Amino acid sequence: MTHSLDSELLRTLTRRNFFGDMGLKLGGVALAQMGLSANLRAAQAGQPVHPSLPDFPHFPPKAKALIYLHMNGGPSQLDTFDYKPKLTEYYDKELPPGIQGGQRLSTMTSGQKRFPVAPSKFAFQQYGQCGRWVSELLPHTAKMVDDIALIRTVHTNAINHDPACTFLFTGSEIPGKASLGSWLSYGLGSTTENLPSFVVLTPKWPDGSNGQALYQRLWNSGFLPGKHSGVAFRSEADPVLYLPNPKGVGSDDRRILLDALRDLNQHRHGVHGDPDTRTRIDQYEMAFRLQSSVPELSDLSGETKATLDLYGADVAKPGSFAQSCLMARRLIERGVRTVQLFHRGWDSHGDLPKQLGNQCRDTDQGCAALLQDLKNRGMLDQTLVVWGGEFGRTVYSQGGLSKDNYGRDHHPRNFCMWMAGGGIKGGVVHGETDDFSYNILDKPVHVNDLNATILHCLGIDHERFTFRFQGLNQRLTGVEPSKLIKEILA
Numbered sequence: 001m002t003h004s005l006d007s008e009l010l011r012t013l014t015r016r017n018f019f020g021d022m023g024l025k026l027g028g029v030a031l032a033q034m035g036l037s038a039n040l041r042a043a044q045a046g047q048p049v050h051p052s053l054p055d056f057p058h059f060p061p062k063a064k065a066l067i068y069l070h071m072n073g074g075p076s077q078l079d080t081f082d083y084k085p086k087l088t089e090y091y092d093k094e095l096p097p098g099i100q101g102g103q104r105l106s107t108m109t110s111g112q113k114r115f116p117v118a119p120s121k122f123a124f125q126q127y128g129q130c131g132r133w134v135s136e137l138l139p140h141t142a143k144m145v146d147d148i149a150l151i152r153t154v155h156t157n158a159i160n161h162d163p164a165c166t167f168l169f170t171g172s173e174i175p176g177k178a179s180l181g182s183w184l185s186y187g188l189g190s191t192t193e194n195l196p197s198f199v200v201l202t203p204k205w206p207d208g209s210n211g212q213a214l215y216q217r218l219w220n221s222g223f224l225p226g227k228h229s230g231v232a233f234r235s236e237a238d239p240v241l242y243l244p245n246p247k248g249v250g251s252d253d254r255r256i257l258l259d260a261l262r263d264l265n266q267h268r269h270g271v272h273g274d275p276d277t278r279t280r281i282d283q284y285e286m287a288f289r290l291q292s293s294v295p296e297l298s299d300l301s302g303e304t305k306a307t308l309d310l311y312g313a314d315v316a317k318p319g320s321f322a323q324s325c326l327m328a329r330r331l332i333e334r335g336v337r338t339v340q341l342f343h344r345g346w347d348s349h350g351d352l353p354k355q356l357g358n359q360c361r362d363t364d365q366g367c368a369a370l371l372q373d374l375k376n377r378g379m380l381d382q383t384l385v386v387w388g389g390e391f392g393r394t395v396y397s398q399g400g401l402s403k404d405n406y407g408r409d410h411h412p413r414n415f416c417m418w419m420a421g422g423g424i425k426g427g428v429v430h431g432e433t434d435d436f437s438y439n440i441l442d443k444p445v446h447v448n449d450l451n452a453t454i455l456h457c458l459g460i461d462h463e464r465f466t467f468r469f470q471g472l473n474q475r476l477t478g479v480e481p482s483k484l485i486k487e488i489l490a
Helices: 005-013 013-025 038-045 085-090 161-170 180-188 251-272 275-298 305-310 321-333 350-378 445-455
Strands: 002-004 067-073 124-127 132-135 148-155 199-200 231-233 338-343 383-388 392-397 408-411 416-420 428-430 440-442 466-469 472-473
Touching: 038 392, 067 180, 067 321, 148 440, 148 445, 180 199, 180 445, 199 305, 199 321, 275 321, 305 321, 305 350, 321 338, 321 350, 338 350, 350 383, 350 440, 383 445, 392 416, 416 445
Parallel strands: 002 466, 067 338, 067 383, 148 428, 199 231, 199 338
Antiparallel strands: 124 132, 148 416, 383 416, 392 408, 466 472
């Protein structure tokens, strides 16, 4: 199923139209981040506010929503899930040339004179009926391994953060493509009338960690209609900027103003056929609805003590990872299609044991609690949860090496991710890496294969889900063949 940009705009847009539009577009930047859907009259008629495309999904989905827990910066697979006990024999020895094989290195370690092997200092133990090996850094996640499918052989094209993250979420290292959440919003819509179909959360991260920058392109709609961009909720104060009414402006006043703006914009759309005008109508309407839905969403007083205890003491701290995980569940519960959660600070080039320890302590309980909470409510079977970073870390140390301290550089050749919930078989491990966690020995999984599998769990055939742009039927999974990870599908 292929769709394309509204060609009417190209026929009617003049130089004067373009420059005349710029004032309104610049003035609406704050609202332009909101991914929205059909207008007020559709809602009043009982029609979906976020309708799906015709004939979507392609087949009955196992999952109806996605929560993506992105550990931005690249968690070390060697210190979390990819247990390599034989590495202790190689401590401080040179990485064998046959293992490195002349593969490219980042500029941060390419000039090193030595590449000493750095075994993980953390103990591993087997957990669950599946006997999964998990690091002592993740005791809470370890209790959920029977619900998790671990993929040890994910690999990517990019070796640096920005292109690797862009590639992970848009299927391309080149900016400007549509993000995963935007594709889902565009194809499947959502069932909520008062919240966006795609929401982004950016919780705080531990002090002293190496936090990489985040870019809106990771949740932008790219060539898809602008209403499908993710709405970034802030971690504290007002979740959405400029949402409250100014002093002296009541809800009825706002309603009258929006109705007038809607009529003017609809007239303008009838004249010029600019799809951005229709997007603006939807953005203003959703902003009005968010004024009542966001305060209710943010109020955790109705959560039971047992639920709050599950997430731990940090759940009471605004902007914490634990509270963001709880918010993710509440958003999905209210009909949001995709929640994308970005936790920064995983870029451990030095002092890895301390930095990675801080990151895991900050996120471990929240991840496990989210899975257990969804499971307790009967929601896990219909919610797909994905965890991982944009690449892994090297087995050799960056900089100095001791038994208790080391760093690791970027490693795109193989890294670990896990999936759980709707459509996923729990308690399985997919793929094998060598004794150095440096190369894939069996069952490689490209990031486009991962995205194809995510779409499949939500009832979408990635090969049939396209959008015509720049003369190409664009796909989230790119133009080269991608395959499903069938072994982990329920």
